[in-house]
Amino acid sequence: MSLPALVFVILFIYYPLVQMFYLSAFRWNFVNPNMVFVGLENFTRMFLNDQVYLRSLLNVVLLAGQSSAIQIPIGVALATIILRYRRIGGLFWAIIFLPYVISSVAVSLIWTWMYNPYFGSINVFLRAVGLGFLARPWLGDINTALIAIFGTVNWIYIGLTTTMTIATLKSIPPSIFESARIDGLSGFQEFRKITLPLLKELIVVLMIIDIAGAFKFFDLIWVMTQGGPSDSTHVTTTWLYRAAFRSSEPGYGAAIGVTIFIFSFVIVQLLIKITRSRLTR
Amino acid sequence: MKMSEGIVLKRRVRFFMLAVVLLIISLIMIYPLFWTLVTAFKTNRELFLDPWGLPANPTFENFFKALDRGNMGTAVINSLIVSLGSVAIISVIAPMAAYATSRVEFRFRGAVTNLLIAGFFIAPHAVLVPLLLLLRDMGLVDTHVGLILSYVGWHLPFAILFMKAFFVSIPSSLQDSARVDGLSKYSMYRKIMLPLALPTILTVAIIMFIGIWNDFLFAFIFLRSPSNFTVPINLLNFTTGRYGNDYVAQSAAVLISAIPTIVLYIVFAERIRRGVAFMAFGR
Structure with missing residues (x-):
């Protein structure tokens, strides 16, 4: 009964995955399919000579770091508020989750317009309040492009982080809180002794999701900046796409894919193992 | 006091x-x-003269332009074909696999389960090159069939993971009594488990539909001709070339692209949020 599913995942996930390792040792292009074996040359080039690749790795780290640092505290705070004030909380929850169901391309376009130098609301607002000197082409300025993208990222995902936190907090049986109240714990003690230990596990999970998510990040950056200005906003996936399909170096693209797989899958699995064993001990 | x-x-x-x-x-x-x-209801002139102003004569012209000259009409139909096709296949295959790996004893069950689920942790972005070569060898580049099959393959792991949580929660006494009644594992699945699983299948189907409707990556890599474009890639295409500066028509196109998923969200908000939150626990 699991055979049809097995055929699908083997053909479309594992077969390409294995082939990726093989392809990463070759140099060729889509026009002239003569494959030249180059061994590990793609990898030495990547780590020794490709400044943009290294920059894209740094951007992935920055993306994961800022997502964790900003979304997790805000998400936890909002989740606590939503659960406390159910009536207005429900409507508020519905609103902040909304961007997550809209396609990333649509969201990227909307925010490209928000950041537009001429009619973009951010510059219009700055000029209206007398801060016109701060107005700039946010996505075209090498100093602000990455920060502008991060702003959009947080706008999309804050609702998701909040939702995951709410689901975790709801999974606590209410009897625990009742007995805590009977034991005379105050609201703050309750948060510290019951909610916080549970949240610790969630925070680790959310950080893992942020790391894995940063390596899966593509749409937003491709639509908003295509990695520019001056290749300063590339992440590993957009650089892979550029190398493989725009510069027609699929072997090099496969090699970048190998590093994405190792960084995201292997590191995340290790993190899960380490945190699981630490949390269950 | x-x-x-x-x-x-x-x-x-x-x-x-x-x-x-x-x-x-x-x-x-x-x-x-x-x-x-x-x-979306303004003219480009109004947009540049007064970005915060309201349209003087609001019309649906931008929407018609987006649907017709912007190719959004064709794209919506293509997206419906691709999303519904993928969701239909997933809705049949995923519950079967989830049921078998949680409720039926067979050889290598552990290995099969791991193989089915581990894909959830792999970034499809990493394997774009070999995946494109695979579709080329199958003759499926720039076809909806190729896109559908890829979506099914890459969405199955989450669908199975989600369904497994449901099948594991069914008390085994139910299964035992059915076995006493002499039901085979297939008729037990069809007559007892599948009807019970329908609400869970609906949740999975909605989440998969939204994910596939919104997907940009695979369509961007595999599709070539605008007549085959799905909504997200067509949206991007509309912002380049001839209509690159027609921001008001692009705004209308963005709204058209978001209407189906927003409607689904309004109707199934609770289901969608519960399903998405599962991603945190699935790990």
């Missing part, structure tokens, strides 16, 4: 401040969407 009044007042002030914070965050979340909605 005085003291309790003070406490009540303090609570009210705190509640008021909290409400202000929530209101500001709500405005930040809603504003870009609202701006796009208003802009």
Whole structure:
């Protein structure tokens, strides 16, 4: 009964995955399919000579770091508020989750317009309040492009982080809180002794999701900046796409894919193992 | 008396401040969407002269332009074909695999389960090159069939993971009594498990539909001709070339692209959020 599913995942996930390792040792292009074996040359080039690749790795780290640092505290705070004030909380929850169901391309376009130098609301607002000197082409300025993208990222995902936190907090049986109240714990003690230990596990999970998510990040950056200005906003996936399909170096693209797989899958699995064993001990 | 009044007042002030914070965050979340909605009814001249102004003569012209010259009409039909096709296959295959790996004893069950689920942790972005070569060898580049099969393959792991959580929760006494009645594992699945699983299948189907409707990556890599484009890639295509500066028509196109998923979200908000939150626990 699991055979049809097995055929699908083997053909479309594992077969390409294995082939990726093989392809990463070759140099060729889509026009002239003569494959030249180059061994590990793609990898030495990547780590020794490709400044943009290294920059894209740094951007992935920055993306994961800022997502964790900003979304997790805000998400936890909002989740606590939503659960406390159910009536207005429900409507508020519905609103902040909304961007997550809209396609990333649509969201990227909307925010490209928000950041537009001429009619973009951010510059219009700055000029209206007398801060016109701060107005700039946010996505075209090498100093602000990455920060502008991060702003959009947080706008999309804050609702998701909040939702995951709410689901975790709801999974606590209410009897625990009742007995805590009977034991005379105050609201703050309750948060510290019951909610916080549970949240610790969630925070680790959310950080893992942020790391894995940063390596899966593509749409937003491709639509908003295509990695520019001056290749300063590339992440590993957009650089892979550029190398493989725009510069027609699929072997090099496969090699970048190998590093994405190792960084995201292997590191995340290790993190899960380490945190699981630490949390269950 | 005085003291309790003070406490009540303090609570009210705190509640008021909290409400202000929530209101500001709500405005930040809603504003870009609202701006796009208003802009879709303006002319480009109005947009540049007064970006915050309301349209003098609001018309649906931008929407017609997006659907017709912007190719959004064709794209919506293509997206419906691809999303519904993928979701249909997933809805049949995933519950079967989830049931078998959680409720039926067979050789290598552990290995099969791991193989089916581990894909959830792999970034499809990493394997774009070999995946494109695979579709080329199958003759499926620039076809909806190739896109559908790829979506099914890459969405199955989450669908199975989600369904497994449901099948594991069914009490085994139910299965035992069915076995006493002499049902084979297939008829037990069809007659007992499948009807029970329908609400869970619906949740999975909605989440998969939204994910595939919104997907950009695979369509971007595999599709070539605009007549085959799905909504997200067509949206991007509309912002380049001839209509690159027609921002008001692009705003209308963005709204058209978002309507189906927003409607689904309004109808199934609770289901969608529960399903998405599962991603945190699936790990």
